[in-house]
Amino acid sequence: MAEKKKPSVFPLKCAVNGEKVEREIDSSRTLLEFIRGDLGLKGTKEGCGEGECGACMVLVDGRAVNSCLMMAVQLHGKELVTIEGIKGRDGGLHPLQKTFMAEGAVQCGFCTPGLIVASEALLRRNPKATLEEIKLELTGNLCRCTGYEKVLSAVEKARGK
Amino acid sequence: MPEIIVKPPNLKELWKMLPGLPSDRRYLAGGTDLVTADNAGAEHSECWIDISGLPELTGIKETAGSLFIGSGVKISEIERSAAARKWCPALAAAIPHFASPSLRNMATLGGNAANGSPCADGVCALVAEGAYALLALRGKKRRLPLKDLFLGPKRTALKKDEVILGFEIPKRRRAGAYFKLGPRAYFGISKAAVAVTAEISGGLIKKARVALGSVAPVPLYAARTSAWLLGKKLSAATIAGAADLVKAEASPITDTRSAADYRRDMCGVLLERALKSLA
Numbered sequence: 001m002a003e004k005k006k007p008s009v010f011p012l013k014c015a016v017n018g019e020k021v022e023r024e025i026d027s028s029r030t031l032l033e034f035i036r037g038d039l040g041l042k043g044t045k046e047g048c049g050e051g052e053c054g055a056c057m058v059l060v061d062g063r064a065v066n067s068c069l070m071m072a073v074q075l076h077g078k079e080l081v082t083i084e085g086i087k088g089r090d091g092g093l094h095p096l097q098k099t100f101m102a103e104g105a106v107q108c109g110f111c112t113p114g115l116i117v118a119s120e121a122l123l124r125r126n127p128k129a130t131l132e133e134i135k136l137e138l139t140g141n142l143c144r145c146t147g148y149e150k151v152l153s154a155v156e157k158a159r160g161k
Numbered sequence: 162m163p164e165i166i167v168k169p170p171n172l173k174e175l176w177k178m179l180p181g182l183p184s185d186r187r188y189l190a191g192g193t194d195l196v197t198a199d200n201a202g203a204e205h206s207e208c209w210i211d212i213s214g215l216p217e218l219t220g221i222k223e224t225a226g227s228l229f230i231g232s233g234v235k236i237s238e239i240e241r242s243a244a245a246r247k248w249c250p251a252l253a254a255a256i257p258h259f260a261s262p263s264l265r266n267m268a269t270l271g272g273n274a275a276n277g278s279p280c281a282d283g284v285c286a287l288v289a290e291g292a293y294a295l296l297a298l299r300g301k302k303r304r305l306p307l308k309d310l311f312l313g314p315k316r317t318a319l320k321k322d323e324v325i326l327g328f329e330i331p332k333r334r335r336a337g338a339y340f341k342l343g344p345r346a347y348f349g350i351s352k353a354a355v356a357v358t359a360e361i362s363g364g365l366i367k368k369a370r371v372a373l374g375s376v377a378p379v380p381l382y383a384a385r386t387s388a389w390l391l392g393k394k395l396s397a398a399t400i401a402g403a404a405d406l407v408k409a410e411a412s413p414i415t416d417t418r419s420a421a422d423y424r425r426d427m428c429g430v431l432l433e434r435a436l437k438s439l440a
Contacts, residue, residue: 008165028162030196049200051193051264063237064263069196071189073166074213118263139348140261 014075016041017085027073031065032056034072035082043083043113047142054141057114058082064121066140083113086120095161096120096154103154107145115141119155127160162199163187168211172324175210176299179322183207188324190233190272193264218271218326221245227332229295232271232325236283237262239270249330250337251356251372255286258341261348271325274307277315279381280351284311285374286339288382289356292330298323308372311379335360335368338435342427344418351375352419355407355431359390359439366390371403371432376413376424383410386432400436404429 010027035044047055049068056068059081088094096116122137134155169175186208198204218233221242228248239245246253259282273283292307337358343349354374360367369390371383386407393399413424
């Protein structure tokens with residue numbers, strides 16, 4: 001058996017959910033592996049591993065990205081927000097989390113963190129997004145329980161909150 | 162995954178770093194193609210060089226005669242740029258059809274070109290804009306028409322370690338359109354795509370460029386159709402004639418995404434729609 005080579009280490013500096021993080025990481029880790037493995041934040045999911053499903057979506061410098069296709073070293077100097085960092089102003093549930101619950105937009109829940117992250121990215125940029133704009137923004141988030149109608153109505157109800 | 166990823170702070174440092182790196186190396190930009198290929202087991206380089214932060218590859222800049230779009234510019238940055246929307250009408254029209262919003266926040270225009278895929282939406286549109294690719298290898302720079310960068314599926318004219326600095330697009334007032342046929346309205350890989358730009362004055366076409374995606378081994382500049390349009394009125398007869406001609410220029414294959422005959426026919430339909438939208 002070939003000897004396992006030592007990982008190459010990269011000194012990563014970034015912010016995670018508002019807190020500074022400095023850590024030596026294996027440079028060959030994806031951002032998703034860093035989030036779930038190194039940081040232990042399990043709200044971000046791995047679905048397809050090829051950027052199709054959106055279950056792994058997080059915000060980097062305020063923009064939604066697929067963490068399965070970004071390398072952790074690419075977070076250097078940037079600000080990461082995962083689903084754990086999406087909160088209401090009072091520190092409780094975020095308006096999107098409340099409307100997702102109220103509308104019954106969650107079935108198995110696997111796609112929910114990604115959907116909330118993508119919706120939050122849209123509403124931060126465009127608090128009055130139309131239904132059409134919401135649909136376009138969520139083209140990269142798959143829900144296999146097919147709860148899209150309720151998801152769309154939850155995002156519509158969270159506008160301006 | 163590669164055993165090592167390095168992150169040079171600028172181009173000068175990149176050139177200095179190269180001799181010390183494993184020779185089995187590739188550039189990493191947005192990662193949306195490269196990391197996918199790695200996750201799928203189709204990419205096995207020992208070393209990736211992350212060029213996504215190189216300052217020389219950033220920004221959209223206007224000069225007197227041209228617009229420069231850095232190769233590291235994300236697709237969503239182009240979407241937000243008023244200058245890009247003004248001077249690159251076909252590229253602007255292609256962007257909503259480029260993957261998904263989150264992938265557009267990651268993918269770069271340079272990566273779209275370097276990946277060498279015949280279905281690259283951004284590249285197909287840029288070919289119709291008459292863009293040039295600006296390349297650098299250590300101190301040496303060169304500039305070539307973007308259409309000549311592509312040699313075959315996933316094969317480009319880039320030399321080992323050569324970097325795409327960016328794209329230069331001539332600033333000329335032109336109309337443009339991008340029509341794509343995929344498996345659904347958004348977020349799908351095209352079966353066929355048509356990009357077109359035209360300068361029309363006094364009712365006549367003074368300049369036209371037609372480019373095709375997913376219907377040839379490379380993003381294809383349809384030279385014969387583009388030339389045939391010159392000096393003609395944008396009439397129903399011209400549009401029908403161009404649609405016929407473009408079908409003969411495409412050389413599609415049958416694969417998992419579509420059938421060759423259907424793709425060829427759709428080139429005609431899409432060009433017809435694109436030209437009608439300019440009229």
